[in-house]
Amino acid sequence: MKIIDTHCDALFRIQQSKRRMISKEPLRFNTSPELNTNLAYLKKGEVTVQFFAIFIMPDIPSDEKWQHALEQIDIFYTEILGEDPEMKHIKSWSDIDQLQDGEIGAVLTLEGADAFGNDLTKLRLLYQLGVLSIGLTWNNANLCADGIGEPRGGGLTTLGREVVTLNNERGVLTDVSHLSLQAFWDVMELAAYPIASHSNAYKLCANPRNLRDDQIKAMFERDAMIHVVFWPPFINHKRNDASLDDLLRHIDYLCSLGGVQNIGFGSDFDGISSFITGLEDSSKYQNLINVLLKHFTEDEVKGFAFQNFLNHRPKTSLK
Numbered sequence: 636m637k638i639i640d641t642h643c644d645a646l647f648r649i650q651q652s653k654r655r656m657i658s659k660e661p662l663r664f665n666t667s668p669e670l671n672t673n674l675a676y677l678k679k680g681e682v683t684v685q686f687f688a689i690f691i692m693p694d695i696p697s698d699e700k701w702q703h704a705l706e707q708i709d710i711f712y713t714e715i716l717g718e719d720p721e722m723k724h725i726k727s728w729s730d731i732d733q734l735q736d737g738e739i740g741a742v743l744t745l746e747g748a749d750a751f752g753n754d755l756t757k758l759r760l761l762y763q764l765g766v767l768s769i770g771l772t773w774n775n776a777n778l779c780a781d782g783i784g785e786p787r788g789g790g791l792t793t794l795g796r797e798v799v800t801l802n803n804e805r806g807v808l809t810d811v812s813h814l815s816l817q818a819f820w821d822v823m824e825l826a827a828y829p830i831a832s833h834s835n836a837y838k839l840c841a842n843p844r845n846l847r848d849d850q851i852k853a854m855f856e857r858d859a860m861i862h863v864v865f866w867p868p869f870i871n872h873k874r875n876d877a878s879l880d881d882l883l884r885h886i887d888y889l890c891s892l893g894g895v896q897n898i899g900f901g902s903d904f905d906g907i908s909s910f911i912t913g914l915e916d917s918s919k920y921q922n923l924i925n926v927l928l929k930h931f932t933e934d935e936v937k938g939f940a941f942q943n944f945l946n947h948r949p950k951t952s953l954k
């Protein structure tokens with residue numbers, strides 16, 4: 636069954652391997668089995684659209700962040716897109732409809748506005764380079780908003796509001812995963828296209844990165860998508876292991892809050908250090924599908940796997 640996955644950190648991990656290389660070879664999208672998301676794994680797992688996040692570690696000095704973003708974008712163009720003709724750049728949401736059998740769509744996203752600071756010229760360049768989804772923060776604060784790990788718990792700044800407005804104009808998703816509670820509610824008021832690209836249910840696993848019931852209900856009332864994440868500490872409270880059934884409990888719970896048509900997958904592969912047993916990389920995606928098919932109808936599982944996202948993606952995007 637086809638899969639759409641709305642979050643992975645392969646760009647970050649490949650960049651890290653290049654920067655830290657001494658004698659060891661850097662990781663490569665086409666050939667490195669150490670990656671959780673590589674070309675062979677995506678094909679084997681039947682992933683047809685994979686989102687690739689630009690992510691900058693918070694400890695990188697401000698004046699070096701843009702360089703890190705450029706390095707990851709370069710990896711996206713040269714390595715993800717540049718070496719295999721079956722990898723297709725999704726520059727606007729309707730490009731997904733043009734994918735042929737065997738082709739894999741690659742979506743460039745931004746996790747944390749830190750990359751552009753307060754420089755809207757850089758933000759406009761990111762749009763032009765194809766960024767189609769922006770999470771304003773990682774866990775820390777930046778000039779746009781506070782992340783969920785920031786004790787201050789602030790909402791959107793004036794700049795953050797401007798970015799959401801620009802996203803709205805362009806059909807770019809505004810990602811609420813990682814936002815502080817206040818910033819979440821601010822985004823829900825302002826964003827035309829909110830998404831939670833990689834978050835689970837707080838009720839089942841009380842990690843601050845997960846979404847509370849009132850947030851989940853607000854998302855579903857807005858007809859927005861929540862994509863479940865595969866990192867065990869977001870599935871089972873303070874544990875580093877999880878089964879496919881444990882993830883299924885989160886999907887089941889989201890359904891009980893009315894989300895059967897608003898649930899998708901956002902693995903967080905290459906950004907996570909422990910794994911669901913049987914779902915250790917993208918090649919194993921069909922194991923999850925087989926478990927889901929025992930509990931849900933085929934149409935419901937197709938919804939989770941790809942159709943719900945297709946139904947809810949922004950209708951227009953500026954080229």
Ligand SMILES: [Zn+2]
Pocket residue numbers: 746813833903906
């Ligand atoms: Zn993340």
